Amino acid sequence: MSHAPGNAHYDLVVLGAGASGLMCAAVAGARGLRVLVLEKTRQAGRKILLSGGGRCNFTNRDVGPEHYLCRNPHFVKSALSRYTPWDFLALVERHGIPYHEREHGRLFCDRSARDIVRMLLAECADAGVEIRTRAPAVEVHAGPPHQVVTPAGMVTCDALAVATGGCSFPTTGTTGFGLDLARQLGLPVQPPRPGLVxxxxxxxxxxxxxxxxxxxxxxxxxxxxxxxxxxxxxxxxxxxxxxxxxxxxxxxxxxxxxxxxxxxxxxxxxxxxxxxxxxxxxxxxxxxxxxxxxxxxxxxxxxxxxxxxxxxxxxxxxxxxxxxxxxxxxxxxxxGYGAAEVTVGGVDTDAVSSKTLACHDHPGIHFIGETLDVTGQLGGYNFQWAWASGHAAGSLVGA
Ligand SMILES: Cc1cc2nc3c(=O)[nH]c(=O)nc-3n(C[C@H](O)[C@H](O)[C@H](O)COP(=O)(O)OP(=O)(O)OC[C@H]3O[C@@H](n4cnc5c(N)ncnc54)[C@H](O)[C@@H]3O)c2cc1C
CATH class of the missing domain: 2.40.30.10 (Translation factors)
Known part of the structure; x- marks a missing residue:
């Protein structure tokens, strides 16, 4: 991972190297886009490493809209149907990661959540994605081109994916940046509160x-x-x-x-x-x-x-x-948020396309993963939403 300071222009900048951000970056990079991921902490995928007691309950055999809290219960259908648990499982199997099923169809790594982070980083590397750690987005000015200010300088991009998570487990880097940005862009935000807590x-x-x-x-x-x-x-x-x-x-x-x-x-x-x-x-x-x-x-x-x-x-x-x-x-x-696995609430789904996850009012800015008012039940549903929403944005950004 490099940390090249200075100005540069990208097709896509992804804010946050968590579950949804890494998936989005890998998919967009594989389409030939020039992609940069900016991660605030020193390490990509920190929340993934903690998940599922260290074994990452990465998806569930049975995923449907009924497993999600969202003001618009139909919103999740599009992304979930285009990237299913079987698609993620195929990726896991392609990387030779051993896994097992527990009660209620929950799928976990046999060895460690580290396998999932390694897999996502390998996908990003194969797709030519640049990842900068210790590189928080401090300010965003909506374009196009969009400008992202970091302590090391500014980058510009044609498209931006906001994958900074919710407010829960702030020790992993998630402090509600995406929700503040949404408010700054004039988007409605469903009041956040701790969930799975x-x-x-x-x-x-x-x-x-x-x-x-x-x-x-x-x-x-x-x-x-x-x-x-x-x-x-x-x-x-x-x-x-x-x-x-x-x-x-x-x-x-x-x-x-x-x-x-x-x-x-x-x-x-x-x-x-x-x-x-x-x-x-x-x-x-x-x-x-x-x-x-x-x-x-x-x-x-x-x-x-x-x-x-x-x-x-x-x-x-x-x-x-x-x-x-x-x-x-x-x-x-x-x-409270310190012990909550997820944040309920977030960017109101009325403000974004269920197909591309792009804002209606800012077509080049996509909100994915937990930044949105989409919260899964316990059992791998939150990661499946992160993979599916990241995949949806990554495959259609700039198209
Ligand atoms: C302890 C714990 C266990 C969990 N276990 C499971 C499980 O087993 N199965 C499951 O489905 N779900 C689980 N979850 C929930 C799941 O981890 C999240 O729903 C999922 O990680 C959300 O993905 P995301 O990409 O939206 O955000 P995150 O994975 O939270 O990633 C957001 C990233 O953005 C970065 N960031 C924040 N602000 C900035 C900024 N200004 N600039 C740059 N980067 C920034 C953060 O540092 C972070 O790396 C668990 C959560 C916790 C806390």
Missing amino acids: PLTLEGRALERIRDLSGIALKATVRVGDHAFTENLLFTHRGLSGPAVLQASSYWRPGEPVAIDLFPGMDLEALLDAQRRTHPRRMLQTLLARHLTRRVARCWCSHWVEDQPLGQMGQAAVRQVVSACQSWTVWPAGTE
């Missing part, structure tokens, strides 16, 4: 579960009409785990979160049957079979009365069912 509790709600920190169990976590059945993790500040992260993207301050600790089970029927077959068995013993001993003890201390099953009346049964299958919490907030 742990939820915090306060006061009595937190006090009651504090001793459970570190325990994970399967649960259905519901916010409004959206429900996710995966692991829930009790933390020392509230709730996390995949089910909670998923729900967090849909949560708004002040809203309740309803939790079913016996997902897919008819707890009332189970209690009724056990009242007859095991009348002397204690409620806590029964709950512990499904919830772990500590969680059962906690529930019997705070929500329901431990007693022999045979002594439980119908009202007591209903109270247990409600406490365990409709446990409702009102989160105090989230752990």
